[in-house]
Amino acid sequence: MFPSLDTLVLANNHLNAIEEPDDSLARLFPNLRSISLHKSGLQSWEDIDKLNSFPKLEEVRLLGIPLLQPYTTEERRKLVIARLPSVSKLNGSVVTEGEREDSERFFIRYYVDVPQEEVPFRYHELITKYGKLEPLAEVDLRPQSSAKVEVHYNDQVEEMSIRLDQTVAELKKQLKTLVQLPTSNMLLYYFDHEAPFGPEEMKYSSRALHSFGIRDGDKIYVESKTK
Structure with missing residues (x-):
């Protein structure tokens, strides 16, 4: 012992x-x-x-x-x-x-x-x-890579899919043909369709879209600086 x-x-x-x-x-x-x-x-x-x-x-x-x-x-x-x-x-x-x-x-x-x-x-x-526990559900925690949004310009509404890994500047290039505006004259606003507050201006060209928390059904408003 x-x-x-x-x-x-x-x-x-x-x-x-x-x-x-x-x-x-x-x-x-x-x-x-x-x-x-x-x-x-x-x-x-x-x-x-x-x-x-x-x-x-x-x-x-x-x-x-x-x-x-x-x-x-x-x-x-x-x-x-x-x-x-x-x-x-x-x-x-x-x-x-x-x-x-x-x-x-x-x-x-x-x-x-x-x-x-x-x-x-x-x-x-x-x-x-x-007690006997059920297996945990597998949850994909990776950030969403794209979203289907409504793009509003003047009285027009267009539904489109946008990549969320791109920047605001890259999104402007994507929208250039659709809204017939040069990127330098484009103002973008993001609207969360579930949020109680109004649109948020997307003012920083280098900001990644995923940082806004954009999801399917949200809206992007496009305005002209010269309007």
Whole structure:
């Protein structure tokens, strides 16, 4: 027994499994608070689960182990946090309450479509805590690349598609033929069809259109400087 051992460093070795039974680990290391398995040879999630046998374990280091190589950085951290409910520090970073909840919910969704015989026991524990969660919808957060807008000039209205990665100056060139005005005499105003306030002058030639938040259904008003 090692009742006084607080920290155990097993980094940079060829340890590829934790073979001691759970009750033996608890008896041998009753006060272990920190363990480093950095760049060890662990290859099984069962070995990670065995770390829960240390009754006072708070900190774990698990970088560079073969088990985690196939996973993304996000998956590695969240899956480990979810399996180790008592650990408050992983790989040198504090595990906040919010991160723990996110990780545990991620864990449920990660295994939701896995056959029941392959689901880890921790999954069932977390289902009891959170219930069965549906997979998150995939949301495309990339900025919109184009928009269909109404171009108003005099009494005319023309619907057209504009690229949002272009600048105000480039938009003026695109509108030149339509409104029959030289770009130097053109004033543009942007109107958000859902906003409660009036049009915004598009006065800076180098400003990108996406910075206005232009969406389908919005309006561009064109006026002549000499009008």
